[in-house]
Amino acid sequence: MGNLRPTSAKIMSVSAAPIDVVCAIIRRGDQILLAQRPPGKSLAGMWEFPGGKIDPGETAEEALHRELMEELGCQVVILAVGPPVVHAYEWGRICLHPFLCELASASPKPTAHEHSELAWVFKKNILCPDLAPADVAVVAWVENLA
């Protein structure tokens, strides 16, 4: 009996609808902006593409622009929309919606308002061990872009 609770909790988290998350692959020449998740958040210390959860009533594009303004204080132009990636973490599933972007011409430079650090990384070096696991499939899409 004692084992029933954890097992059923696990089944519930796996079968629940995934949480929709947007992320921006911001391109600058051959480099892409990565952001390091801060202490106290899930996947703390790992690197990700800036973005976050889609709020109720928001489109994915609206969420992307809002998150980038909150996290980096910048504006982007969307160049391409990638295939969504569903990834199961221990705590539940996310559906990650990737957008290839570039900084808008009048945008301020990205600044880390919520992340520990920002880094412009050459495309060929993005696949590092401390990249958020869900992002590996996004990198496969990015690598195949012209």
Ligand SMILES: Nc1nc2c([nH]c(=O)n2[C@@H]2O[C@H](COP(=O)(O)OP(=O)(O)OP(=O)(O)O)[C@@H](O)[C@H]2O)c(=O)[nH]1
């Ligand atoms: N933003 C972002 N989140 C990602 C990526 N890859 C990935 O697995 N995630 C996961 O997706 C979830 C997004 O949550 P978040 O914490 O960024 O969302 P948020 O800004 O709305 O945060 P909040 O809920 O603390 O307000 C996290 O669990 C994060 O670990 C990525 O490339 N970008």
